[in-house]
Amino acid sequence: MSADMQSRYETLRAEYETYQAAGLKLDLTRGKPAAEQLDLANELDGILDGFYILQDGTDVRNYGGILGIPEARALGGDILGVPAANVMVGGNSSLTLMYQYVTFMLPKWRQTPDTPVKFICQVPGYDRHFTICEHFDIEMIPVPMLEDGPDMATIQELVAGDAAIKGIWCVPKYSNPTGHTYSPEVVKQFAALPKTAGDNFAIFWDNAYAVHHIYGKLDSLTDLMSEADSAGTADNVVMFGSTSKITFAGAGISFLGASSTNLAAFEGHLSSQVIGFDKVNQLRHARFLKDAEGVAEHMNKHQAIIEPKFRMVEDKLSAALGGKDIAAWTTPTGGYFVSLDTKPGLASRVISLAAEAGVKLTPAGATFPHGHDPEDRNIRIAPTFPSMAELEPAMDVLVNCIELATLEQALAT
Ligand code: PLP
Numbered sequence: 001m002s003a004d005m006q007s008r009y010e011t012l013r014a015e016y017e018t019y020q021a022a023g024l025k026l027d028l029t030r031g032k033p034a035a036e037q038l039d040l041a042n043e044l045d046g047i048l049d050g051f052y053i054l055q056d057g058t059d060v061r062n063y064g065g066i067l068g069i070p071e072a073r074a075l076g077g078d079i080l081g082v083p084a085a086n087v088m089v090g091g092n093s094s095l096t097l098m099y100q101y102v103t104f105m106l107p108k109w110r111q112t113p114d115t116p117v118k119f120i121c122q123v124p125g126y127d128r129h130f131t132i133c134e135h136f137d138i139e140m141i142p143v144p145m146l147e148d149g150p151d152m153a154t155i156q157e158l159v160a161g162d163a164a165i166k167g168i169w170c171v172p173k174y175s176n177p178t179g180h181t182y183s184p185e186v187v188k189q190f191a192a193l194p195k196t197a198g199d200n201f202a203i204f205w206d207n208a209y210a211v212h213h214i215y216g217k218l219d220s221l222t223d224l225m226s227e228a229d230s231a232g233t234a235d236n237v238v239m240f241g242s243t244s245k246i247t248f249a250g251a252g253i254s255f256l257g258a259s260s261t262n263l264a265a266f267e268g269h270l271s272s273q274v275i276g277f278d279k280v281n282q283l284r285h286a287r288f289l290k291d292a293e294g295v296a297e298h299m300n301k302h303q304a305i306i307e308p309k310f311r312m313v314e315d316k317l318s319a320a321l322g323g324k325d326i327a328a329w330t331t332p333t334g335g336y337f338v339s340l341d342t343k344p345g346l347a348s349r350v351i352s353l354a355a356e357a358g359v360k361l362t363p364a365g366a367t368f369p370h371g372h373d374p375e376d377r378n379i380r381i382a383p384t385f386p387s388m389a390e391l392e393p394a395m396d397v398l399v400n401c402i403e404l405a406t407l408e409q410a411l412a413t
Helices: 003-021 035-039 070-080 094-109 127-135 152-161 184-196 224-231 260-270 279-289 292-321 347-356 388-412
Strands: 087-090 118-123 139-146 165-170 202-206 237-242 254-257 327-329 338-342 378-381
Touching (some): 003 388, 035 292, 070 087, 070 237, 070 254, 087 094, 087 260, 094 165, 094 237, 094 260, 127 139, 139 152, 152 184, 184 202, 184 224, 224 237, 279 292, 292 327, 338 347, 338 388
Parallel strands (some): 118 139, 118 165, 165 202
Antiparallel strands (some): 087 254, 237 254, 327 338, 338 378
16 A cells, blocks of 8 residues: 555544544435425415315215326326326325235236246335335346446346246336436337236336426436337336325325226225225325426425535535545436445445444445345435535545545555
8 A cells, every 4th residue: 555545544534533523413314305395395284275075076085086086196197297097196105006016916927826026126226116026025136227227238138038027116217326317218128128028027117206306407208108008018017106205205195107907907906905095185285286387396496405415415525536436426417316336345334434423324235135235335325304514514424434445445455
């Protein structure tokens, strides 16, 4: 090791010790809206003002209507980019709808108890998709996420070569955690994918961040449903979304978009467990957000709150680590996360160093199936929940730990 490196190491170590001594208690793990963002939707409370009867006479307080009220289906259609007739509105979680859709498909996929069922998972990706697979004993095949979407050449080869692959998880816009949006070419390739796959292949198109821009402009995402309609594969596509990060994360409404055939069959599947979802909340949301324009206006208010936080993350990372060839990170223009890669073998070390200095980071491996990042390098940063005053020291600690861990590794070799 050079003298320069040694002295840089000592400087960083001294800085690290001051962070340790400061008794910080900061948290960069929570991919959820800050209270200030939730406040933007407080008008939901009381918005109905005693008005519960829809134009068609439906009393939203009563049982019934699994597909949801027309007003909320139209809103879901605007968000997912599909006709309202193809939308079902669920309860407060699109993740529940995804889980339910897996239970709906599973008997077709697993005709005997030991039939293998496999899913392709983009990595890094959303940990709760992986948890659903784990829960149903579905084997996960990781495929790298690239800047324009997952590695389609690998996916095409895998799917064509193994009929046990029954599904794929996608977060097509402002992906979790990289923030990338699938290119038009990738979306077209997705529309064609079921043609070479085994029976009942399902594309889980989780558009959780469809309207969530950071810097004032939305990426455009090619409409998979119309591409799939043209390709004759619409029955292989199921879309999801929700208002979790639009209104209240714990008390929003969720959406599922599917072909008419699949929607009717899925409604039948749900009818043995629910008489209808919370239509009062659906009406509140329809009243509050109104339509695509209403959603866009509302999302601009979120943007004003989250933009400085994402800028802070980017500025801290580039000021401290830029040009040093020790880490690579994404600069998303939407979504909720920044994805950072350290040098191989260092993510867990960085995370434990940060923890010892009072900064909690998402556990290493969380963005990979079974919590195992084979290269131990990915770290998911979630800037929305902490205040700016918390985010700044948290980022100072993080960049310190990344450089420190990198030098430690260099020292040891
Ligand atoms: N899908 C993705 C990609 C997410 O990142 C999240 C939340 O972080 C969800 C779904 C959860 O959505 P919901 O609150 O509608 O269950």
